[in-house]
Amino acid sequence: MFEQELNQYWKTVVDTIQDGVMIVDRDGTIVSINKAFERITGYSRAEMIGNSCSILNCDICEIARGSKGNHWCVLFETGSLEMRRCTLIRKDGSYVQVLKNASVLHDAEGLVMGAVETITDITEIIRKDSQIEAFRRELRSENGFHGILGASAKMQQVFDLIANAAQSDAPVVIYGESGTGKELVAKAIHDIGGRRRRPFVKVNCAALTESLLESELFGHVKGAYTGAYTSREGRFEAAHGGDIFLDEIGDLSLSTQVKLLRVLEEKIIERVGDNTPIAVDVRIVSASNKNLKELVDKGSFRNDLFFRINVIPISLPPLRERVEDIPLLAESFFMRIQLKNSKNIKGISNDAMEVLMAYDWPGNVRELKSAFEYAFVTCQEPLIQPYHLPANIYERQKSKTTVKKPTLNRKDMKRKQLIDALKQAGGNQSEAARILGVSRVTVWNRMKRFGIHLKRNLDT
16 A cells, blocks of 8 residues: 555655656657756656657767667666766757766566666856866966965065075065965965975964963973873974964063074974973964064064064065055955855946945955955845945045046056056066066066057057
8 A cells, every 4th residue: 555655656756856857768768757857958748758868969878779779878788877977958959067877777577678867957066166266267377376366566576575485494474464464475485385295383372371372382291280181292393394384473472482492593392391302393484463673672572583583574565555456356255255155246346346446454355355255245236336345444435535446457457567667667578577576478478468569558
């Protein structure tokens, strides 16, 4: 009785499935499909039943009709097909990307009677993959450097410094306001340096108390203090052979600075509660949003430590000093958030970009990213408008009598930058490359891409 009831409701069960289901006989004639199959292919049940499944023009179907004509498809030779990606042609002529599974059906005597096939529409997954790949290409483009975006001359100079610092084993200190991307720079130095196959360990020196930070950096032995139930290695030991990133190094206490100086000079550490020296081979990359030289003058930062860590200083410009990078960063953040968001937001309006370009960004790139996260929550329209941005950004620009307008798109802006640099250099491509902070080959390539001819363009 149960089997009869199950058979009665089997069609309802199959029609509930979101994957397309198709059953064919030995000749490949369609004998049954479910509603999902109709939706995915655009064909109705009436149009499909009785027709050959070749109507779908699947790009992986292999005809294997032998001389006896007993097999119409290789599926009947292999017995199954698992997780094969293919393209079908829908009724309206459009293409649909699907994931296909298929299996041969046997009767009670074990003879082949047909086959069942399921298809899963993966068009949206393919679209997302394409977006992700486009985004990856954007990050690899000349406008970026290992995940750090910027086409301005100041950022090109930073990229050159990063590349040069990575080839050295000397300590690096990265200066910049909060939100300028100091950690990204540290990671880029590690990723392209000689220690890239070894650990990259991060420590925020401002996030822990003095006692906890000392234990975090150098480790401790069992019983070193209340709660130290077991011995534990510190971050310096964990980073052995690699790089350690000390963020907000200006917040270190003077006693911790002394121990850090010993690591730099002698390349040994001692765990808290122990006096056994442990050798460590670590390259120190530090960062600070404070002026360390001023801290030295005030007596809150050791002069000898300052000179040991300040071997290769890299200063990151605040966003307000590289306004020309805002459209590039805005597009990047828009794409990143769009990939994770189900809203059908197409882009950024010119008015919104105008507001972004005019704002002074005290929180720098981090604040710009947060502004887009906010805009994706508030926006219910195809384009992000000024009023979708946080109130402190939008209202401040409304109150101003004039608003700085981005008169050029990114391509035109880069072309203008190149022409200006060539004019300043009197047509000397090597000098123009130095002004822009790029190589001479890059200048030559951009001149070719933008159709810039020295005499004709520089005379106008």
